Amino acid sequence: MRMTLGSAVVGAAIVVFSVIFVVVAMPVLVFHPTPSDIAEPYTAAQLRGRQVYEANGCFYCHSQYIRPQDWNQPGVTDSNGRVAQSGDFAYQQPTMLGQHRNGPDLSEEGGVHPDDWQYAHFFNPRFVNPKSIMPQFSFLWTTDSAGNVTPTQDLKDLVAYVQNLGGKLADERYAEQVSQKALFANAIGAQANPNVPGDVSGQFSDTNQKALLSVVPQKFWTLLDPVPPDQRSLIDGKTIYVTNCIGCHGVQGNGEGPASQFFLNPYAYNFTNAKNMTSGLSTSPGSLYEHILYGIKGTAMQPFGQDLTVQNIWDLTNFLYTIPNGGLTAAEPTMDMFIQWRPSTELNQLSNAPLVSPGQGSAQISTQPPIAYRQPNQAWH
Amino acid sequence: MSSATGTIAPPRYPGYAASRRMSWLESLSQPNSAARNFIYSATFWVAVTDTIGLVTSAEFVDPDLFGGIPWLEFGRVRPMHVNGVAFLWLSMGYVGVFFYIIPKLCGRPLYSERLANITMILWNIWGVALILTLGAGMTQAREYAEAIWPLDIWFVILLGLTAYNIFMTLATRIEPKLYVSVWYIIGALVWFPNVYMIGNVIWNPPFGALQGIDDSVWQWFYGHNILGLWFTTGGVGIAYYMIPAITRTPVYSHLLSLVGFWTLGLFYTMVGQHHLLQTPTPGWLKTVATLGSISLFVPVLTFITNIFMTMRGNWQKIYESVPLKFIITGVIFYLITCIQGPFQATQSFNRLIHFTQWIIGHAHLALLGAFTFILMGACYYVIPITLGRRIFSVKLAEAQFWLMTLGFLGFFISLQIAGLIQGACWMTTNHSVYWCLTAIRPYLIARSVSGALMVSGGWIQLYNLYKTATAGEFITAPAPAAVEAGGL
Numbered sequence: 001m002r003m004t005l006g007s008a009v010v011g012a013a014i015v016v017f018s019v020i021f022v023v024v025a026m027p028v029l030v031f032h033p034t035p036s037d038i039a040e041p042y043t044a045a046q047l048r049g050r051q052v053y054e055a056n057g058c059f060y061c062h063s064q065y066i067r068p069q070d071w072n073q074p075g076v077t078d079s080n081g082r083v084a085q086s087g088d089f090a091y092q093q094p095t096m097l098g099q100h101r102n103g104p105d106l107s108e109e110g111g112v113h114p115d116d117w118q119y120a121h122f123f124n125p126r127f128v129n130p131k132s133i134m135p136q137f138s139f140l141w142t143t144d145s146a147g148n149v150t151p152t153q154d155l156k157d158l159v160a161y162v163q164n165l166g167g168k169l170a171d172e173r174y175a176e177q178v179s180q181k182a183l184f185a186n187a188i189g190a191q192a193n194p195n196v197p198g199d200v201s202g203q204f205s206d207t208n209q210k211a212l213l214s215v216v217p218q219k220f221w222t223l224l225d226p227v228p229p230d231q232r233s234l235i236d237g238k239t240i241y242v243t244n245c246i247g248c249h250g251v252q253g254n255g256e257g258p259a260s261q262f263f264l265n266p267y268a269y270n271f272t273n274a275k276n277m278t279s280g281l282s283t284s285p286g287s288l289y290e291h292i293l294y295g296i297k298g299t300a301m302q303p304f305g306q307d308l309t310v311q312n313i314w315d316l317t318n319f320l321y322t323i324p325n326g327g328l329t330a331a332e333p334t335m336d337m338f339i340q341w342r343p344s345t346e347l348n349q350l351s352n353a354p355l356v357s358p359g360q361g362s363a364q365i366s367t368q369p370p371i372a373y374r375q376p377n378q379a380w381h
Numbered sequence: 382m383s384s385a386t387g388t389i390a391p392p393r394y395p396g397y398a399a400s401r402r403m404s405w406l407e408s409l410s411q412p413n414s415a416a417r418n419f420i421y422s423a424t425f426w427v428a429v430t431d432t433i434g435l436v437t438s439a440e441f442v443d444p445d446l447f448g449g450i451p452w453l454e455f456g457r458v459r460p461m462h463v464n465g466v467a468f469l470w471l472s473m474g475y476v477g478v479f480f481y482i483i484p485k486l487c488g489r490p491l492y493s494e495r496l497a498n499i500t501m502i503l504w505n506i507w508g509v510a511l512i513l514t515l516g517a518g519m520t521q522a523r524e525y526a527e528a529i530w531p532l533d534i535w536f537v538i539l540l541g542l543t544a545y546n547i548f549m550t551l552a553t554r555i556e557p558k559l560y561v562s563v564w565y566i567i568g569a570l571v572w573f574p575n576v577y578m579i580g581n582v583i584w585n586p587p588f589g590a591l592q593g594i595d596d597s598v599w600q601w602f603y604g605h606n607i608l609g610l611w612f613t614t615g616g617v618g619i620a621y622y623m624i625p626a627i628t629r630t631p632v633y634s635h636l637l638s639l640v641g642f643w644t645l646g647l648f649y650t651m652v653g654q655h656h657l658l659q660t661p662t663p664g665w666l667k668t669v670a671t672l673g674s675i676s677l678f679v680p681v682l683t684f685i686t687n688i689f690m691t692m693r694g695n696w697q698k699i700y701e702s703v704p705l706k707f708i709i710t711g712v713i714f715y716l717i718t719c720i721q722g723p724f725q726a727t728q729s730f731n732r733l734i735h736f737t738q739w740i741i742g743h744a745h746l747a748l749l750g751a752f753t754f755i756l757m758g759a760c761y762y763v764i765p766i767t768l769g770r771r772i773f774s775v776k777l778a779e780a781q782f783w784l785m786t787l788g789f790l791g792f793f794i795s796l797q798i799a800g801l802i803q804g805a806c807w808m809t810t811n812h813s814v815y816w817c818l819t820a821i822r823p824y825l826i827a828r829s830v831s832g833a834l835m836v837s838g839g840w841i842q843l844y845n846l847y848k849t850a851t852a853g854e855f856i857t858a859p860a861p862a863a864v865e866a867g868g869l
């Protein structure tokens with residue numbers, strides 16, 4: 001074949017344009033997905049927030065569609081593994097499906113966390129997740145001369161957009177966050193000391209303890225830790241605490257991590273109160289386990305069930321009981337720092353479920369800890 | 382099998398450029414000045430935008446490094462890097478080399494050297510505007526199509542001016558035969574502006590996007606075809622010129638080049654959807670894409686066979702010629718890219734590596750390993766030959782080659798491992814994305830370190846070309862033939 005200028009130009013155009021007809025024109029001619037069950041138009045604020053999302057290139061790290069195998073993404077368990085449908089994107093222009101997952105998928109992110117978590121996270125993602133590599137968006141705040149930071153309108157819009165990711169499903173989740181937050185605000189509010197910045201005393205109030213208890217299944221209320229609090233367990237627990245929890249709960253365990261101090265309402269939980277850790281209504285190993293596993297809706301406490309194994313969580317729970325005795329300040333937590341939690345009479349009355357003693361199935365409620373707890377080095381049974 | 386090469390004459394006036402002082406304006410109409418100016422600009426941009434790439438990669442290792450500086454935020458520097466290397470380094474470099482090749486193969490000077498230089502100036506201003514707007518967060522939020530609407534239009538005009546110049550040169554050529562490289566350059570210039578306009582939905586100014594999921598289909602038609610119909614087409618065209626010219630061997634087979642050219646246009650255009658294999662988009666598009674991707678073996682293997690057969694008996698020349706060394710290395714990386722590619726385009730393998738750093742490795746294998754290497758070789762070929770000067774330092778050029786090669790291999794291998802770890806971590810443990818990030822951290826550090834080697838390679842080229850232009854030793858007859866053979 002002899003190539004001439006004409007045959008090269010015309011031939012090149014014919015070949016490519018015929019394929020373009022198939023792969024570019026045909027889709028818009030024949031493929032018109034209708035809005036899906038969760039798709040909804042954006043509000044003005046959400047639309048502005050979407051532009052902030054675009055401008056800062058969030059989509060270079062966060063995809064926005066769930067595949068069948070993606071159970072490890074935020075909100076997917078809540079939506080019962082709902083897989084993205086073509087109609088989900090009906091109101092989006094441009095679509096930001098995303099090609100990379102340097103961060104989690106965000107298509108079901110709306111309502112997974114409350115607003116205060118979002119603000120803390122945008123200010124510095126390591127405040128709420130020390131492992132995150134997301135950039136700081138502290139430039140979306142303004143700082144006044146006294147050093148107080150306030151979010152800009154851009155940031156408020158961005159949060160509005162993010163809380164809507166997942167459309168109608170996100171709205172449902174978000175509504176639950178809002179009502180749960182009101183529950184905790186009421187439970188703590190009256191008790192907190194307004195003169196002490198960051199006063200967390202309200203956390204130990206009866207109302208707040210009961211509010212915390214209310215999100216835990218009853219059978220966990222008095223459940224004890226099946227993992228013996230031996231040296232290994234405590235040290236592993238401390239490692240897990242330091243790599244996951246300090247942003248909010250603080251290096252001293254008093255709930256004064258940077259995220260708490262600046263953003264969170266309610267504060268992260270204070271583990272330093274010995275009385276509370278010995279017989280608090282909501283501080284049984286079972287309740288702590290449940291809170292770590294599933295998080296606490298309405299507060300910044302996020303679920304860790306995906307990343308921590310069952311044993312990790314029990315180790316972490318064991319470690320928390322050493323904090324009032326210096327488990328965090330000492331180089332290594334030791335077994336004599338460990339506090340054995342016991343249900344109070346009030347909790348025993350509240351709880352209908354019998355105490356489960358490990359290895360024996362259910363037994364009578366006992367104020368004595370099972371053998372295995374007192375002699376952690378012995379064999380399990 | 383017949384062969385087809387253009388006639389390659391030695392430069393008419395060795396050393397003419399420095400023979401007398403010229404006014405600046407006059408210098409803009411000197412033969413080959415546009416080719417050189419494009420290459421100098423591209424070299425400047427590769428140094429700068431690779432450095433931006435290094436910043437991008439450093440933010441993976443220490444996300445608080447530039448914490449709180451808006452224009453250095455990851456989501457803003459990343460498009461600066463990607464658009465910079467794609468539209469300023471590779472694209473400007475390609476156009477520079479085209480402006481040298483086309484007159485050579487047409488037997489006449491470029492249609493308008495002055496227009497070409499004006500294009501060059503406008504292109505550089507466009508580049509500055511692009512980087513600044515991206516830094517300011519002005520973007521259309523579609524990968525490779527971030528440029529805002531006025532810049533889209535501006536870019537189409539730049540391409541139009543380039544194409545006009547080259548087609549006018551072709552229309553008034555003296556050499557009647559069209560050599561393989563010319564077809565590829567014609568293809569690239571016919572396809573790219575169209576792909577760019579369609580992909581950027583250029584008639585829809587505020588968004589530059591469609592509504593709904595069709596937008597993704599269009600975007601990845603575009604995202605893929607700037608790679609296939611521009612970077613690949615242009616790069617293959619350059620390799621088809623440089624390798625026969627440096628080895629002074631005609632291309633092995635005209636037939637293979639023909640098959641390669643037409644199947645490239647046919648199959649590359651089909652495959653955009655292989656970037657969206659797991660999205661809720663029409664299944665038939667995915668099937669077309671996967672079949673097209675596998676069929677891409679045809680243009681790739683015809684090209685590779687043709688080049689390697691041309692190299693028969695010439696392999697020792699890669700020790701004598703730095704440009705050839707770069708270009709052959711690039712061709713080998715191209716082969717590896719295109720072995721990887723079809724596997725990635727199958728559903729089963731895609732499920733493992735989609736979303737991971739593997740893809741970043743593949744993207745760099747293609748645009749850095751293959752086409753940056755080919756273009757760097759071409760720069761080292763075109764600059765000395767058109768200046769009539771020897772390259773300032775062959776040692777530095779060699780050093781650049783090894784820094785680039787070793788740096789690239791480190792970069793590539795660490796990302797491939799990281800990608801497999803990420804994919805396996807998500808598939809088998811159900812851990813969150815954060816958890817898996819800690820597992821790949823060492824590889825991300827290795828990526829930055831080896832990336833730094835490549836960045837220094839870019840700066841070396843800038844220094845070396847600058848010194849060549851200002852202090853390179855003049856070539857006196859009969860040396861030009863040796864220079865033309867890439868002997869530097």
Ligand code: HEM
Nearest residue numbers: 099608612613655656674677719722723725726735744747
């Ligand atoms: C036989 C040839 C090739 C095939 C079948 C192929 C296939 C693919 C596939 C399937 C992906 C997407 C993977 C994913 O995201 O899941 C991909 C990504 C990519 N490919 Fe190729 N590829 C080929 C050659 C090339 C060449 C020659 C270039 C460069 C000119 C290239 C540049 C890229 C880039 C830059 C990306 C990343 C796109 C992004 O996500 O931003 N590929 N390739």
Ligand code: HEM
Nearest residue numbers: 431434435437438463466740741744748749753832833835
């Ligand atoms: C001329 C050379 C280079 C070219 C052509 C090039 C090209 C690209 C392309 C096309 C992408 C987008 C990939 C995708 O979306 O799939 C990219 C991203 C990136 N490049 Fe480069 N690059 C070059 C040099 C470098 C260097 C030297 C470094 C580091 C030192 C680097 C670091 C990065 C990083 C960190 C990203 C973002 C990856 C991510 O989002 O996960 N690049 N580059």
